[in-house]
Each structure stands twice: as C-alpha cells, then as structure tokens.
Amino acid sequence: MPAKGTSPFATFLIIGPVCFFLGILFALFPYDYHVLWTTPSSTPPALAATLTNALPTTTSDPRATYFALQENHLRFLHASPPLISRILHIVIGTGILGFMLKLYKPSEANMLFDGASLALYMCGITVYIANIVKGLRTVTAGAYGGQAVPEGESIHGKVLDGTEGEFIGREDSLRVLAASNTILALVLVGVLVLQAGQWYAQRKETEEMEEMDKADEKRAAARAMGKEGGGKKKQ
Numbered sequence: 001m002p003a004k005g006t007s008p009f010a011t012f013l014i015i016g017p018v019c020f021f022l023g024i025l026f027a028l029f030p031y032d033y034h035v036l037w038t039t040p041s042s043t044p045p046a047l048a049a050t051l052t053n054a055l056p057t058t059t060s061d062p063r064a065t066y067f068a069l070q071e072n073h074l075r076f077l078h079a080s081p082p083l084i085s086r087i088l089h090i091v092i093g094t095g096i097l098g099f100m101l102k103l104y105k106p107s108e109a110n111m112l113f114d115g116a117s118l119a120l121y122m123c124g125i126t127v128y129i130a131n132i133v134k135g136l137r138t139v140t141a142g143a144y145g146g147q148a149v150p151e152g153e154s155i156h157g158k159v160l161d162g163t164e165g166e167f168i169g170r171e172d173s174l175r176v177l178a179a180s181n182t183i184l185a186l187v188l189v190g191v192l193v194l195q196a197g198q199w200y201a202q203r204k205e206t207e208e209m210e211e212m213d214k215a216d217e218k219r220a221a222a223r224a225m226g227k228e229g230g231g232k233k234k235q
Helices: 007-037 043-052 064-077 083-101 107-143 155-161 170-234
Strands: none
Touching: 007 064, 007 083, 007 170, 064 107, 064 155, 064 170, 083 107, 107 170
C-alpha cells in the first residue's frame, strides 16, 4: 500500500529515467575506469593489438590505449543516429514531468524531498549540457586545446566568436568527460536517495497516525464501557 499523500505513478516517472541514465553511465564506466580512477601497470597484449592503428604514436604510457578506447567510443556515440538523442531527451522530459506532477499542490514533504530531488536533477541536466555534450563535440572534432592555431586566426578571436572554448589537451579533456560521468552518477544516486527517504518518512508517518487512531479508538471504547458499567450500578 502506498503511503498517504504519495503519487506512485509520478514517482515511477522519476525513478524510471534516473535508473535509465545510471544504466548508461554504468556502461561507460569500463571506459572511464582506467582513464580516471587507476593507472594500469601494462596494457593487455590482445587489447593493444586491436588498437594498433588507433594509437596516435608509440608511447610507454599504459593509459594511452585506454585513452584511445574512450576517444573512439565517444566518437561513435556522438555519430549515433538522431533517434538515439531524441529518445534520450524524451526520457529526460519524462523525469521533469514526474517532478511537475509531484510538485502540483505540494505538501510539506513534497517541497522538502521533491524540491531537493528536482534541484539535483536540474544539476545533472546542466552537467550533461555543459560538459558532456560539449565534450562529445570536442572529441569528434579533435579540437583539443594546445593545438596550433591556423594562420590568420587567433585564440582571442575564436573566444569572442564563441568557436573556441577548450584550452586543455586531449588527455585532460577525456578525463573531464570521465569525471563528468562520475558527477552525474552521484547526482542521480542522490535523487534516488531522496525519493527513498520521502517514501520511508511518509510510511513512518502513516504508521504513527494509524497507531494514534487505534489508541484513540481503544480509549473511546474504554470510556464507553465505563459509562455502561456506571449506568448498570445505578440501576
């Protein structure tokens, strides 16, 4: 039984997209792990053989293979059919719809838990637009910072035109994308924790209200029996 004052369907519209995005981030984690979280001691020979042509130069850095893997994967993602991005944006909109349904004529619990969840959700959207989308475009174009500027152009002019905003190199750009995925995962887990906290708080409140009602009924029944007993004694 859902707790009183909750909207199970609206909650489903929130939790469904959040779990969907966490699944996507989990699929990206194998690419981000060696880039951001650990330094591999060596590259597996079978893995290195598959990326012989993908590596820009011969290097002793064990992470070079994983940078190439991540870069190729991100380029493949950005080159996916428009239908993929449309489905992604529909799912994002579904989550926002769920928050709108839950925050329509909100209670105090809705304002606290759903308001904070919506703030985290919007932070996740901001990270997606500002870091991930921009990073995918940068990786696809290969427009990393620190590269030579074509003759007749300047960094200052590109900044004013809004066509140059990256001043970090290839590896740092890929690390920023991996870190953005981690931040987004933490934000989405925070949304789930807040929704679970709201469910638990409202469930405990419902149980306490039921116990208070039962106690009131017992006291009322005891008083009624006392009055009946007093009336019989007088007779």
